[in-house]
Amino acid sequence: MESIRLFQVHVVHKGEYGRDVELGENKLRKSGSFGPASGQEAAAVKLSIEILNDNGRLVHAEAVIDDARDAAEPVEVVDVALGHVGVDADFDHMHRGANLGGRPQTSVRQGADVLLSTTFFVLQKVAAPMPATEITTVPYTSLSDDELDALKAPEKNTLFNNVGCPFSHRAFWTAAEVDAPVRVVEVGLHAEMPASYPENFNRYRTVPFLLDSGYPVYESAIVAYYLDAKYNQGQLHNRDSPQEATLSKLLADKFEVSPLFGLLMASDPEAQKEALAKVQANLSELERIYREHAAAYRAKGPYLLGDKLSVAEIHTVPFFYRLSLGLSHYRKIVLFEGFPLLAAAYEAAIDRPAFKLTVREPEFYINVFSKFVKY
Numbered sequence: 001m002e003s004i005r006l007f008q009v010h011v012v013h014k015g016e017y018g019r020d021v022e023l024g025e026n027k028l029r030k031s032g033s034f035g036p037a038s039g040q041e042a043a044a045v046k047l048s049i050e051i052l053n054d055n056g057r058l059v060h061a062e063a064v065i066d067d068a069r070d071a072a073e074p075v076e077v078v079d080v081a082l083g084h085v086g087v088d089a090d091f092d093h094m095h096r097g098a099n100l101g102g103r104p105q106t107s108v109r110q111g112a113d114v115l116l117s118t119t120f121f122v123l124q125k126v127a128a129p130m131p132a133t134e135i136t137t138v139p140y141t142s143l144s145d146d147e148l149d150a151l152k153a154p155e156k157n158t159l160f161n162n163v164g165c166p167f168s169h170r171a172f173w174t175a176a177e178v179d180a181p182v183r184v185v186e187v188g189l190h191a192e193m194p195a196s197y198p199e200n201f202n203r204y205r206t207v208p209f210l211l212d213s214g215y216p217v218y219e220s221a222i223v224a225y226y227l228d229a230k231y232n233q234g235q236l237h238n239r240d241s242p243q244e245a246t247l248s249k250l251l252a253d254k255f256e257v258s259p260l261f262g263l264l265m266a267s268d269p270e271a272q273k274e275a276l277a278k279v280q281a282n283l284s285e286l287e288r289i290y291r292e293h294a295a296a297y298r299a300k301g302p303y304l305l306g307d308k309l310s311v312a313e314i315h316t317v318p319f320f321y322r323l324s325l326g327l328s329h330y331r332k333i334v335l336f337e338g339f340p341l342l343a344a345a346y347e348a349a350i351d352r353p354a355f356k357l358t359v360r361e362p363e364f365y366i367n368v369f370s371k372f373v374k375y
Contacts, residue, residue: 131354132176137161137184140194148196152214157182159223160201160209162189163360164368166257169318171208171223176354177309178232182210221252224314237311248310251289255316256282260323264330267374272331283339286316290341302344309349317349325362326369 140148140160151158159175159182162168175182187197187207202209202218210217210226217226228236238244259278266272290304300306303313324335324346336343349355 130179131352132179132357133353135176135184135357137163137186140185140187140197143185145196148200151183151185151201151211154213156211157213158211159184160187160197160207160211161185162187162207163358164365165189165207166318166322167220168207169321169358170220170314171210171227172358173318173355174224174227174236174314176357177236177314177352178227180227180231182212182227221311221315224311236309236314238305238308244305244308244310247289247293248304248312250293251286251304251312252315254282254285254289255319257319260319260327263333264323264326264369265372265374276333279335280338283336283342287339287342290345298341302341302348304345309352313345313349317346317355320346321350321359322365322369325365326373329366330369330373 143151150156157180159171159180161172161184163172163186172184174180175184187193189207193205198205201211202216204218206218208220208223210223212226212230217223225234225237228234229239233239238248256278259275259282263272263275263279266275291298294304294306297304297306301308303309305312320335327333327335336346350359
């Protein structure tokens with residue numbers, strides 16, 4: 001998978017505004033020959049593409065081209081957009097709806113010769129981080145008081161997790177997918193939760209919980225978002241594509257977990273029948289989103305967004321994995337029977353190395369449910 005990384009690049013022109021600007025053999029003219037309404041803009045974009053493609057090198061910010069070009073790292077430039085100095089409307093020039101996260105710089109200081117600087121924004125293709133290949137989990141109860149206190153230090157990044165919890169799995173799986181440099185500490189739930197955990201770390205008594213250099217991040221969806229944004233440029237949350245982001249969020253929001261647990265826990269036939277109807281109604285809605293709302297992606301791969309894993313799967317598959325095991329074992333129900341698109345996305349997700357790295361053997365989850373299932 002490739003992502004798009006955003007760079008802010010200052011191309012420094014030596015000359016006065018309104019005059020022809022020369023950079024080697026490239027010339028930016030004021031004639032407007034590249035477009036009737038905004039010819040100078042078009043010329044600037046064209047010029048920048050030519051310059052930035054010179055030997056496949058990126059011109060770094062706050063550097064005169066001739067001085068920085070040869071020392072820059074090779075990149076593949078896929079697009080360039082002009083940002084006028086200090087104008088909010090310049091954001092409209094960005095391709096792909098990229099979020100700049102701030103206004104362009106007003107100038108580049110490079111000696112007395114610099115009379116004009118034009119700000120450009122460059123989109124570069126970069127490879128996604130490789131998923132983690134190994135994760136070490138430490139039991140909370142195995143740590144001394146001093147070791148626990150040390151987890152609050154600025155240089156420590158700790159993910160408090162419970163491997164049986166599907167909510168916690170959202171963050172744990174995300175951490176593995178983006179290879180986040182976190183230490184995973186396993187915390188017991190309910191009666192098995194150590195008293196010092198809510199007292200010293202998470203007063204909400206929940207997992208997952210991320211402590212990133214002393215900064216606390218609570219709740220599964222928020223922790224997953226934080227890890228993805230910090231270590232993966234927000235790719236799993238489709239940061240650079242509002243349409244894909246809202247589509248994956250629609251699926252995640254329409255997913256209902258209560259009917260699944262209700263079906264597993266229901267003891268009498270009538271209650272099971274009613275619960276099964278609710279489960280099938282929700283799965284039908286999710287299948288429809290895959291089939292109709294995401295129709296443009298169906299030929300590209302099994303996930304909601306084709307070949308791209310997203311929060312559509314991150315938020316749902318941890319529940320599907322556990323409940324499909326429990327329903328098959330205790331209720332003899334095949335969860336995705338009659339829902340081929342959901343089944344395909346599910347199988348692709350649980351076959352991912354990062355997913356396998358963050359789950360236990362099926363018997364573990366079946367045994368967890370044995371405490372709650374009634375006959």
